[in-house]
Amino acid sequence: MYIAADDTDSSTWMCTTFLATELVRALPDLDLIGLPRLVRLNPAVPWKTRGNGAICIRVGEGAGHPRWMGRMDGRDLFCYARSKSEPSASEVLDRCVPVMERWSQTDDADPGLVVTPRPPSPELYRRAVSRIIDKEEALAALREVGALTYEINSGRGLIGAASAAAWRPMDRTYEVLTYRRRERWGLPREVSERDIAQLDQRFPSTFNNYEHIACRPAIVPHTTCPVLYGVRGDSPLQLIAAQASIGSEEVDRWMMFITNQGTDDHIIADWTDLAPNSSYDVEGEVLAPPRTIPGGHVIVALGTSAGPLDGAAYEPSKGFRDIVRELRPGDRVRVMGELRESPRTLNIEKLEVKALAPSAVKVSNPRCPQCGRRMRSAGRGAGYRCRECGTKAPSAVFRPEDRRLVPGWYEPPVCARRHISKPLKRMGIQSTIVV
Numbered sequence: 001m002y003i004a005a006d007d008t009d010s011s012t013w014m015c016t017t018f019l020a021t022e023l024v025r026a027l028p029d030l031d032l033i034g035l036p037r038l039v040r041l042n043p044a045v046p047w048k049t050r051g052n053g054a055i056c057i058r059v060g061e062g063a064g065h066p067r068w069m070g071r072m073d074g075r076d077l078f079c080y081a082r083s084k085s086e087p088s089a090s091e092v093l094d095r096c097v098p099v100m101e102r103w104s105q106t107d108d109a110d111p112g113l114v115v116t117p118r119p120p121s122p123e124l125y126r127r128a129v130s131r132i133i134d135k136e137e138a139l140a141a142l143r144e145v146g147a148l149t150y151e152i153n154s155g156r157g158l159i160g161a162a163s164a165a166a167w168r169p170m171d172r173t174y175e176v177l178t179y180r181r182r183e184r185w186g187l188p189r190e191v192s193e194r195d196i197a198q199l200d201q202r203f204p205s206t207f208n209n210y211e212h213i214a215c216r217p218a219i220v221p222h223t224t225c226p227v228l229y230g231v232r233g234d235s236p237l238q239l240i241a242a243q244a245s246i247g248s249e250e251v252d253r254w255m256m257f258i259t260n261q262g263t264d265d266h267i268i269a270d271w272t273d274l275a276p277n278s279s280y281d282v283e284g285e286v287l288a289p290p291r292t293i294p295g296g297h298v299i300v301a302l303g304t305s306a307g308p309l310d311g312a313a314y315e316p317s318k319g320f321r322d323i324v325r326e327l328r329p330g331d332r333v334r335v336m337g338e339l340r341e342s343p344r345t346l347n348i349e350k351l352e353v354k355a356l357a358p359s360a361v362k363v364s365n366p367r368c369p370q371c372g373r374r375m376r377s378a379g380r381g382a383g384y385r386c387r388e389c390g391t392k393a394p395s396a397v398f399r400p401e402d403r404r405l406v407p408g409w410y411e412p413p414v415c416a417r418r419h420i421s422k423p424l425k426r427m428g429i430q431s432t433i434v435v
């Protein structure tokens with residue numbers, strides 16, 4: 001039986017993953033089948049809460065080898081590969097509703113809870129991770145599999161809950177999430193920054209841990225939610241070891257999730273037109289020198305098969321903007337990012353410089369071939385002219401520009417990345433360094 005929930009948290013309180021631990025806790029007579037899922041949906045949805053993440057757990061009567069995946073109330077948690085029997089959907093719903101009501105932010109959230117014996121069509125997930133879908137589409141997919149639902153307020157969370165249950169992990173990663181003791185919620189977090197800084201070295205399959213340039217940990221949230229920190233990576237066993245290596249205040253509980261974080265599942269590669277509030281993989285040619293606009297954002301005009309398009313590196317992407325500023329007209333690039341509605345820009349999440357165009361910088365006005373004097377501009381696009389003898393010359397004196405940029409992949413620093421964006425590390429690519 002699948003139990004899925006979404007939109008239970010607000011920007012200031014709670015966390016849907018904590019609700020997942022409370023659901024597990026409320027069903028001690030049932031076994032977890034597979035790992036709990038943390039499913040990030042379209043990050044371009046305008047009304048998302050913090051990370052637009054929904055959760056789904058599957059419960060039943062475990063068969064096969066138990067797999068260690070958490071600890072809560074002084075006991076280890078395990079999950080199983082498959083289930084021997086199915087609990088009653090209506091009983092499971094009745095037991096989960098009070099848990100969701102207790103741990104939801106009902107003032108400014110729209111929680112949705114789904115209990116279903118069969119997952120909805122994977123097409124629902126594919127659409128919800130990359131497009132904007134409405135509640136009716138989710139409800140139709142839920143009806144097809146005979147799901148039971150419960151909602152609070154507008155129940156918009158049913159969209160995410162249904163989509164999380166619909167996810168069939170293809171590319172996937174894992175996250176170990178740790179939670180704080182109740183009396184510590186809202187207080188400053190005590191986690192060893194030194195231990196976090198060493199994760200990349202000690203546990204190479206983990207990612208998005210630490211901002212090595214700004215010397216900042218990226219795995220500790222800054223909100224008042226119950227999460228202490230979360231470590232992401234490709235190996236569940238390494239994540240358990242990584243978590244044990246981090247010195248911190250007392251961990252009240254921890255749980256391993258299987259997730260679509262770091263997969264680029266949100267990117268639409270086979271697009272025919274570019275609609276806003278989705279993310280795309282686009283190739284193009286730089287049309288004009290990049291410009292910095294108020295707020296420190298860097299804009300680069302691209303010519304693409306869909307017409308001209310402004311790529312944007314926003315201020316929070318910090319040093320990544322310096323790379324975008326190095327682009328020159330004629331450079332061929334591939335960009336992945338979210339197309340915003342207004343201003344209509346493609347927010348660059350990853351950049352591949354495919355080829356550099358020859359670029360030249362002006363050295364001086366030309367010298368007159370007749371009298372040797374320095375020539376003056378004859379007006380915009382009209383070349384140069386000697387004021388003494390009237391001789392004309394077509395262009396100024398240029399020298400080839402010494403480009404700092406080299407072809408290769410570039411990505412924003414850890415703190416500016418989307419949860420769902422695939423880090424270059426997971427693509428087996430070393431981020432290119434600008435010299």
Ligand SMILES: [Zn+2]
Nearest residue numbers: 368371386389
């Ligand atoms: Zn002259």
